[in-house]
Amino acid sequence: VQWQQGEAESSPMKDVWRWMEESREKGFFKTMTCNQTRTLARGRHVKIFEWLLRHHRDKPSCPELADRLGRRLVRLGLARHPTHWTEILNEEVFSAPLLDPRKDHIRWPEVREALSWLEGNFTSVMLPEFQSSSGGFGEHDEGLHVTGYWEADYLIEGRDMTCDDQRFPGMCQLLRAVDDVLPTRSGIQFSGIPSLLQARFARLHPGTLVVDHTADTNQRIKIHCGVVNPSRVSMQIADTVLTWEEGKCYVVDDSYAHSIQSKDTDAARTILELKISHPDLSWANQLDEEDDGRLLQRVREEL
Template structure:
């Protein structure tokens, strides 16, 4: 028979709430597994994991899985565009913005970055992106490519000056699938302003599916699971804008905390990756690892008698240490 003291100890453990740091860590691990399964088309397995996490109290529902989940006065996949004053401002300037986008023939040549099959959520096709603003920082080269658009956006401090602010041109090629995933926090609300549409391009947020209408905005909470399919024939181009979520309880405090968290991102990243220094040299990046990581890598190569290992376009290229009388 189980001793009474052991039963009481187990009961206390079961009743004790998880620390916030543990909740965040578990949510991140669960979400990574769920997204991987859904991205491979293993829908039943992915949602079985999601339901397990919900049963453990990590999230309120299987389709709403942010790492940071703050209290709100209302929570739903699509939000009311009328609650965001700048949606009408963007729609009034659609002709100008569309003309600048139409002048771009090849986004990659124009300076857009491209996510393809190696992207974390892109499972087919090509997704081109051009960052205009991020966390109050204006990207001059990108804004110079679209000067009229940048002027329109400059009048929206909600997305250009706020700590949660973010503006990007999203150019989606036909045949692209962005697999189901959840944004990391519900601090922000995400606006899509459709500059160029295609009737066969669709987005699902939570359990709701809709398309894009040229010259119109919709707003959604990207901490809900969302995915995109483009089965059409012409690129779908939208402006993506992130503004503070107006439904947050104690929103100002939460946004300030989010800004503080973001300020710690680089420290967290460098510590996790065991980096000592990162330097941008022209178009390249030079990375110096911490001594412990350098020693680990050196030991790994030595024990396997490798001179170099390179991953190029998904192909691993290995060069062994040359042996006397043999080929390197």
């Protein structure tokens, strides 16, 4: 990747980039076998991705640099797709940016059933309880939207996994049924991790830009259900586009780079977003990032 004159020298990424180039020359990337080493290498790339896309997204060279950096990940064997720059990558689990049950085969029968339940309860439970709720929304605090306003109202969050039955009685009952049907892995050390990890309504206001980003790991995926989207706001994820249809649900692997741009003239878009453990973890080996995130913390300390 060629930087514009003076850009690398003044960049806080200079040391990171030098480390990557020196590691490549020493053949470090060719011998990466352990999870922690590969995660460290991906983390170096992710740091530059984030620096580019959050602080230099308006520069003409930014899209090309990001694309070349992604292809570098693929060449080094650290990812299978240029937009798959998650830090902790479990290569045993199935991965696809977007699955629409009306077009694509959903390989997990339990997930197919969960999608059917959610869609079947849209008009009777999901929409009316969203419309009647008030006061629960707060700004999305992950620093991913650089313009506009993005907010969330949590139904389920935290290790106790309690649901707000007072505000969402029907949704909580539905979410418990979804959690019960999703695949689990019993009898091993990870059995204490629930299938359903988080549930929230997410509302994107007009004029909001959510920059390209990825989840920290592909060991969790998401279910998105369109709730309100009159302006047909869309999300770019990897090489495809998701336009949320009201009452329709989708499987989203947000370990692929994804972004959203809402125009000033668009109406607010709201979705139900469920974060679930990857269904393949019912049989696949699980990397240790779930253990309070200690691996990811160690990697970031080294960056």
